[in-house]
Amino acid sequence: MxxxxxxxxxxxxxxxxxxxxxxxxxxxxxxxxxxxxxxxxxxxxxxxxxxxxxxxxxxxxxxxxxxxxxxxxxxxxxxxxxxxxxxxxxxxxxxxxxxxxxxxxxxxxxxxxxxxxxxxxxxxxxxxxxxxxxxxxxxASGLATGVAVLGVVLWVVGVVFEAVGDHQLKQFKADPANKGEIMDVGLWAWTRHPNYFGDSCVWWGLWLIAASVWPGPVTVLSPLVMTYFLVFATGARLLEKSMSQRPGYPDYQQRTSYFLPLPPKR
Incomplete structure (x- = not known):
């Protein structure tokens, strides 16, 4: 076919x-x-x-x-x-x-x-x-194969961010000494939502694999919708709404990137 x-x-x-x-x-x-x-x-x-x-x-x-x-x-x-x-x-x-x-x-x-x-x-x-x-x-063939490989790489980045972010948060919460504290170490020092960022990367990676052959590129609205959910609709935005009431979180917001991983501010 x-x-x-x-x-x-x-x-x-x-x-x-x-x-x-x-x-x-x-x-x-x-x-x-x-x-x-x-x-x-x-x-x-x-x-x-x-x-x-x-x-x-x-x-x-x-x-x-x-x-x-x-x-x-x-x-x-x-x-x-x-x-x-x-x-x-x-x-x-x-x-x-x-x-x-x-x-x-x-x-x-x-x-x-x-x-x-x-x-x-x-x-x-x-x-x-x-x-x-x-x-x-x-x-796929030629350059399109390279696009698919890039998609796999992006998927790997996403899974690592999501899995490592979830694990780090679980370990942080398991320590009684951290009760009431804000998680701001590891990946959480670079982005306030490493798990949501990773999830977005996973679906952009899968889209790139699909986009390596026509008409895969026209399904671009799918990862866009997923990213919208993660950032604005049911993911990060709702979590920020509840977390912003906790002591220390506004300071964390000032020094840590909202979604895309960036070096933490001093």
Missing amino acids: NGFDWSHFGAVTAASVLVLAVLQAATFLVGRRIGRYNVVDVTWGLGFVLVALVAALVGDGDALRRWLMAVLVAVWGLRLTWHMYAKSAGKGEDPRYEEMLERAGGNSPGVVIRKIFLTQGFAQWFVSLPLQVSAVVGP
């Missing part, structure tokens, strides 16, 4: 919608049973893993790229799934969801499904479009 086949893309995206719908339905039922909907954060990364696997199995494009994408997404997504599970296990509802549902008029099943689960399911489908599109296109 050398070009883009709409029928094969339709099969991949239909299968992706199906697995995401099943995942979100199951997550809603679990959330309803345990009385908290932040369980949806646990299945965020898992949804992308399922889409990448579906794309690799259903797509008929270049096999090397299909399975490379599946492996890269699985490494990122399964680590994130485990991290979010360990982070939320035994704890109550996330204040973000409480506030969201309160603004929406309550936590009736219809409101919860519409505001949380349908929104997340659609976001997973849209952000994963580079995976779906690249799964039905033939192999």
Whole structure:
């Protein structure tokens, strides 16, 4: 196969919608049973893993790229799934969801499904479009191969930032001497959100792999939307809103870059 086949893309995206719908339905039922909907954060990364696997199995494009994408997404997504599970296990509802549902008029099943689960399911489908599109296109060649390699490098940078940042924060919180203190060492001295920055790099890296073949470049809105979520919508901005009330955080904001890693100011 050398070009883009709409029928094969339709099969991949239909299968992706199906697995995401099943995942979100199951997550809603679990959330309803345990009385908290932040369980949806646990299945965020898992949804992308399922889409990448579906794309690799259903797509008929270049096999090397299909399975490379599946492996890269699985490494990122399964680590994130485990991290979010360990982070939320035994704890109550996330204040973000409480506030969201309160603004929406309550936590009736219809409101919860519409505001949380349908929104997340659609976001997973849209952000994963580079995976779906690249799964039905033939192999790259020449300069395009170099673009794909650059994408893998950027993915590595992203995974390292995200995993190391999460580990450093976990170790910091585990030390009783740091109770009430602001995490400002390691990667956290260079950016206030190394995990979100890493997440963004992961998806720009995956997009570059997809962009190595046409029409992969047209899926650029997917990493842009992911970055918007991470920086402005549900990620760093909301965290900054709550953290800015803590003693010492305004000083930390003054000396440390918001998102992009930069040398700390004195």
